[in-house]
Amino acid sequence: MKNPIRTSMACHAVLAAASAGLLFSCFAGEANAQENRRRRAAQEGKPVELLPEQVAGLTKIANERQLNVDDLMAAAKTFTPSGRHDEYVLFSSGGQSGQVFAIGVPSMRLLRSIAVFTPESWQGYGFGGKDDHVIESLKVNGTPVLWGDTHHPALSETKGDYDGQFLFIGDKANARVGVIDLRDWETKQVVKNPLTISDHGAAFVTPNTEYVIEGGQYATVLGYGYAPPEEYKKSYRGMVTMWKFDRAKGRIDLANSFALELPPYWQDLADAGKSASDGFFFINSFNVEMATGGAEKGNPPFEAGASKRDMDYLHIIDWRKAEAAFRAGKVKKINGFPVIMLETSIAEGLLYFAPEPKSPHGVDVTPNGQYMVVAGKLDPHVTVYSIEKVKAAIAAKKFSGSDEFGVPVLDFDAVKEVQVELGLGPLHTQFDDKGYAYTSLFLDSAVARWSLGGEYATMHPEQPWKLVQKTPVQYNIGHLCAAEGDTVSPDGRFLVSMSKWSVDRFLTTGPLLPQNFQLLDISQTGTTMPVIYDLPIGVGEPHYCQMIKADKLKSWKVYPEVGWNTRTQQLDANAPKQGQEGVTREGNKVLVKMTAVRSHFLPEHVEVNEGDEVTWRITAVETAQDATHGFCIGAYNINLSLEPGEFEEVRFIADRPGTYPFYCTEFCSALHLEMMGYLHVKPTAGHAAAVPTTGTSRDSK
Ligand code: RUQ
Ligand code: CUA
Numbered sequence: 001m002k003n004p005i006r007t008s009m010a011c012h013a014v015l016a017a018a019s020a021g022l023l024f025s026c027f028a029g030e031a032n033a034q035e036n037r038r039r040r041a042a043q044e045g046k047p048v049e050l051l052p053e054q055v056a057g058l059t060k061i062a063n064e065r066q067l068n069v070d071d072l073m074a075a076a077k078t079f080t081p082s083g084r085h086d087e088y089v090l091f092s093s094g095g096q097s098g099q100v101f102a103i104g105v106p107s108m109r110l111l112r113s114i115a116v117f118t119p120e121s122w123q124g125y126g127f128g129g130k131d132d133h134v135i136e137s138l139k140v141n142g143t144p145v146l147w148g149d150t151h152h153p154a155l156s157e158t159k160g161d162y163d164g165q166f167l168f169i170g171d172k173a174n175a176r177v178g179v180i181d182l183r184d185w186e187t188k189q190v191v192k193n194p195l196t197i198s199d200h201g202a203a204f205v206t207p208n209t210e211y212v213i214e215g216g217q218y219a220t221v222l223g224y225g226y227a228p229p230e231e232y233k234k235s236y237r238g239m240v241t242m243w244k245f246d247r248a249k250g251r252i253d254l255a256n257s258f259a260l261e262l263p264p265y266w267q268d269l270a271d272a273g274k275s276a277s278d279g280f281f282f283i284n285s286f287n288v289e290m291a292t293g294g295a296e297k298g299n300p301p302f303e304a305g306a307s308k309r310d311m312d313y314l315h316i317i318d319w320r321k322a323e324a325a326f327r328a329g330k331v332k333k334i335n336g337f338p339v340i341m342l343e344t345s346i347a348e349g350l351l352y353f354a355p356e357p358k359s360p361h362g363v364d365v366t367p368n369g370q371y372m373v374v375a376g377k378l379d380p381h382v383t384v385y386s387i388e389k390v391k392a393a394i395a396a397k398k399f400s401g402s403d404e405f406g407v408p409v410l411d412f413d414a415v416k417e418v419q420v421e422l423g424l425g426p427l428h429t430q431f432d433d434k435g436y437a438y439t440s441l442f443l444d445s446a447v448a449r450w451s452l453g454g455e456y457a458t459m460h461p462e463q464p465w466k467l468v469q470k471t472p473v474q475y476n477i478g479h480l481c482a483a484e485g486d487t488v489s490p491d492g493r494f495l496v497s498m499s500k501w502s503v504d505r506f507l508t509t510g511p512l513l514p515q516n517f518q519l520l521d522i523s524q525t526g527t528t529m530p531v532i533y534d535l536p537i538g539v540g541e542p543h544y545c546q547m548i549k550a551d552k553l554k555s556w557k558v559y560p561e562v563g564w565n566t567r568t569q570q571l572d573a574n575a576p577k578q579g580q581e582g583v584t585r586e587g588n589k590v591l592v593k594m595t596a597v598r599s600h601f602l603p604e605h606v607e608v609n610e611g612d613e614v615t616w617r618i619t620a621v622e623t624a625q626d627a628t629h630g631f632c633i634g635a636y637n638i639n640l641s642l643e644p645g646e647f648e649e650v651r652f653i654a655d656r657p658g659t660y661p662f663y664c665t666e667f668c669s670a671l672h673l674e675m676m677g678y679l680h681v682k683p684t685a686g687h688a689a690a691v692p693t694t695g696t697s698r699d700s701k
Helices: 009-024 033-038 052-064 069-078 132-136 229-235 319-327 342-348 387-395 454-459
Strands: 088-093 099-105 110-115 150-158 161-171 176-181 186-192 211-215 238-246 251-262 266-272 280-286 312-318 332-334 337-340 351-356 363-365 371-375 381-386 399-402 408-410 416-421 426-431 436-441 446-451 467-472 477-483 492-499 515-521 531-537 545-549 582-586 589-597 600-602 605-609 613-620 629-633 638-642 646-653 658-663 676-682
Touching (some): 069 531, 132 186, 312 319, 436 477
Antiparallel strands (some): 280 312, 332 337, 371 381, 381 416, 515 531, 589 600
């Protein structure tokens, strides 16, 4: 049991500071009337002073709830009163949910999810509307794969800093990359990698989002071909794909994208160089042993075979040279996709290896671009490489040899800056504004803060390259994410530990444990970096997230014009205007022109014949922010979200006669329940109205 709080002078001061902090902390976003009232005391120049009876009241609550002073301080740092906005938005992978989650910091409130690889009905994603073109592209080998294992989100960058425009996310299970437009927080594109079935190092962007990088993982025959494991070295290959991003279109430009063939090591996480290392990107690898497993035949299992050697290879890729080789046509087409083959990469001098210990996970470039930090997973150190030394070693051809495929291997001592011992299971590193790095320690279940050297050495009182302190987290931490902590200008202040099995942290929710996002206050240096909030994530296992300053996001509150096509992000001439509503027919093709406005659809009755091909266009004729409607036809598996101004189009075959109520699925007004109508599907002659059966299949072709 915690020590009861006593109303001592010190405690009084802490409580008063905590309360004053609540009232004076920076207020992001528009103040509404309620917020203004609440803050009036402060605005009148009267900082809140807790009266003795208020201190006594707080003390009583704290003791009843068994809260200590640290708990009260944590509450004061994170509690975000109604109406006040968060300072940061955390964009998190949603793991097996196939989605992205947006979470406010420091409140740790879930703001919304963004559907990417998995249909999501509230957003109307994948239930008949224009987003179905994205769902269509979710096919893998011709089969619709309606889920994803989202791993690493990447915000678009300008000069190495988040610009708040786009977000990319990789699907490890199916080697796909999704593109989200942060004006309306919708997925606009999903690309399937033509070379491989699954990936891992996705997504990472170059400093101006010229390219979205998708690194592979488990080597296969490029292009989905077959080869038995005995032919592993001969036929299996790794890859990294450079997806060209067209910012004006907000789409990956397939025609200008290409890949590089890599040896069949298991490439892992990546990071793009910036500033000093701009023009390069780096990928870790493991299983350079090229173990092929086969425990069922008495061979060493993968986990043993892939961890035998002390060193794996940090891949160092000069992407501008790769781009030049692609433009010069020095590629081979695999599955129709241009690939720079290994021998070309070697000949062009665009691919080098550096030895790295030991089955590493994250490679993370410092904000100034000078150093690459490799977290060794099976090694208690992080290994720091210097880009200057890498460039010098390449120029001087300081190789310790080459790998089996002829890729030159740089001499370890020539490129290594330093190794820093941190603890067990280092995975991933982030940075702050005070010259510190933060590395997750999976096996220790801790966040390690350590001091950087070089030009960072004067920013902190400690010796360079030294472990400073550790904070335990609950429990095994995968990645971590500091505020803007992988950009050229990190903010410090907050860090999120993406802790995995939360075991005893929350009420039992059955055997499946929520993950635990733990917020750490990293603003105080030299003392502690306490955990100040636990957020259970009960919808998947997120792998990585990025935290952006909220005021960088220029999200729309309503669509710019009524009749907006969110696919083209333009006004759509096909969007029905008020006064144009009705149903027209040409042969068996029926066109429904509908508007939606509080609180009715027009027309309210739509009659078609069985077998008709129906095109149903709806414009949400609304301009107010709080006027979203939904539109569903249950038995036809249709549900749309009609945000203010949005135009939607649904196509279906009216193949099941009957009377189908359609209604608005968003509680939009006092007369929301009345916002409905009927779709009448008249049976063709001799065909009785169908008896509803399972109601599950809709021909969406
Ligand atoms: S990964 S923690 Cu993609 Cu590190 Cu999972
Ligand atoms: Cu519109 Cu409910």
